[in-house]
Amino acid sequence: MSASAKKNYRPETRLVQSGTLRSPFGETSEALFLTQGYVYDTAAQAEARFKGDDPGYQYSRFANPTVDMFERRMAAFEGAEAARATATGMAAVTLSLVGQLKAGDHVVAAKAMFGSCRYVVEDYLPRFGVASTLVDGCNLDAWREAVRPNTKTFFLETPTNPALEVIDIAAVAEIAHDAGATLIVDNVFATPLFQSPLALGADCVVYSATKHIDGQGRCLGGVILGSQKFIMDKIHVLIRQTGPSMSPFNAWVLLKGLETLAVRVRRQTDSAATLAVAIAGHPKISRLIYPGRPDHPQAAIVQKQMRGGSTLVAFEIKGGKRGAFRFQDALRLIRISNNLGDAKSLVTHPATTTHQRLTPAQRAELGISDGLVRVSVGLEHPDDIVDDVLAALEAV
Numbered sequence: 453m454s455a456s457a458k459k460n461y462r463p464e465t466r467l468v469q470s471g472t473l474r475s476p477f478g479e480t481s482e483a484l485f486l487t488q489g490y491v492y493d494t495a496a497q498a499e500a501r502f503k504g505d506d507p508g509y510q511y512s513r514f515a516n517p518t519v520d521m522f523e524r525r526m527a528a529f530e531g532a533e534a535a536r537a538t539a540t541g542m543a544a545v546t547l548s549l550v551g552q553l554k555a556g557d558h559v560v561a562a563k564a565m566f567g568s569c570r571y572v573v574e575d576y577l578p579r580f581g582v583a584s585t586l587v588d589g590c591n592l593d594a595w596r597e598a599v600r601p602n603t604k605t606f607f608l609e610t611p612t613n614p615a616l617e618v619i620d621i622a623a624v625a626e627i628a629h630d631a632g633a634t635l636i637v638d639n640v641f642a643t644p645l646f647q648s649p650l651a652l653g654a655d656c657v658v659y660s661a662t663k664h665i666d667g668q669g670r671c672l673g674g675v676i677l678g679s680q681k682f683i684m685d686k687i688h689v690l691i692r693q694t695g696p697s698m699s700p701f702n703a704w705v706l707l708k709g710l711e712t713l714a715v716r717v718r719r720q721t722d723s724a725a726t727l728a729v730a731i732a733g734h735p736k737i738s739r740l741i742y743p744g745r746p747d748h749p750q751a752a753i754v755q756k757q758m759r760g761g762s763t764l765v766a767f768e769i770k771g772g773k774r775g776a777f778r779f780q781d782a783l784r785l786i787r788i789s790n791n792l793g794d795a796k797s798l799v800t801h802p803a804t805t806t807h808q809r810l811t812p813a814q815r816a817e818l819g820i821s822d823g824l825v826r827v828s829v830g831l832e833h834p835d836d837i838v839d840d841v842l843a844a845l846e847a848v
């Protein structure tokens with residue numbers, strides 16, 4: 453096996469070349485090692501490998517060459533020392549928390565987050581004696597005030613789902629570190645292309661690879677990135693012993709997804725910006741949220757910490773749920789689905805789907821009104837996407 457690509461290439465180059473482990477066959481494309489186990493030449497070699505004295509693979513729950521290639525490419529892309537892949541994004545989020553916590557600890561998290569992440573922090577961790585406090589992530593005083601002597605970690609997502617709020621990562625990292633806590637950032641919406649949480653002070657970054665990393669709606673997956681020490685101390689053994697490992701097949705699909713990520717995400721972001729311009733001020737829309745526009749509520753933070761906008765556009769249709777449903781049903785090209793980051797443009801109504809579990813008051817706090825829709829802009833021609841949205845708005 454030979455590893456290729458040095459660290460100092462630009463992100464686009466690393467996405468294509470980094471982390472490749474070429475077998476003696478000299479294949480051009482990354483090989484799919486669809487194997488559970490590995491054979492040893494001698495009994496002594498098996499013993500040495502289990503003792504850690506002989507480098508090499510033992511069992512694909514622990515490590516697999518295709519999964520390794522995906523982890524190495526992600527680490528190179530993010531600029532992280534180490535990465536571990538997981539079966540889903542939620543496995544990555546859950547492990548990043550559980551790996552650092554024990555009964556008696558406390559977590560502070562921004563309340564605007566992906567529905568299942570909120571479940572883990574608010575409902576699941578407390579069952580094991582880990583208390584949690586949810587705060588308005590944009591209010592730095594709220595983070596400070598939530599700190600307790602036993603606070604171990606902060607968790608946030610930015611831009612947030614679905615209202616695309618942007619939280620100041622560097623400022624929250626400083627508050628976490630002053631409190632002796634770590635900061636985990638769910639960077640799904642921005643991708644490593646547009647935002648580098650580790651460079652801004654975060655200790656751990658997590659992804660649902662299901663979104664932009666696959667980018668073509670095929671496989672579930674997740675990744676946890678951080679320093680070598682963080683990954684080895686908090687994550688590595690936990691994955692090895694509890695088994696939320698990524699399948700080699702999914703790793704192969706996601707590895708190939710990374711090759712085209714920069715091209716896709718830039719194009720989808722340009723199209724999303726075009727859509728935002730086309731619908732700004734539309735009489736059927738009461739509010740438009742797009743990171744990168746000067747009217748975004750945290751425009752200054754977007755400027756400071758992001759290198760690009762978003763592949764998502766959120767907007768509030770006049771007429772509440774009825775208006776939002778009419779709009780979605782009138783779309784012809786953009787399909788109704790809760791997924792995002794796909795090559796196909798998708799629309800979702802958070803209040804009745806992803807955030808249905810929350811009370812109306814909790815939704816209101818997060819800016820999720822009954823009229824809010826979120827469009828994940830795909831790779832279709834931007835004019836066709838804009839035409840579809842404008843025609844559907846006419847029908848409202």
Ligand SMILES: *Cc1c(COP(=O)(O)O)cnc(C)c1O
Pocket residue numbers: 540541542543545566568569609613638640641659660661662663672673674
């Ligand atoms: C989708 C998503 C997750 C969960 O990922 P899965 O791969 O669906 O388990 C977590 N956080 C954010 C921000 C997401 O969009």
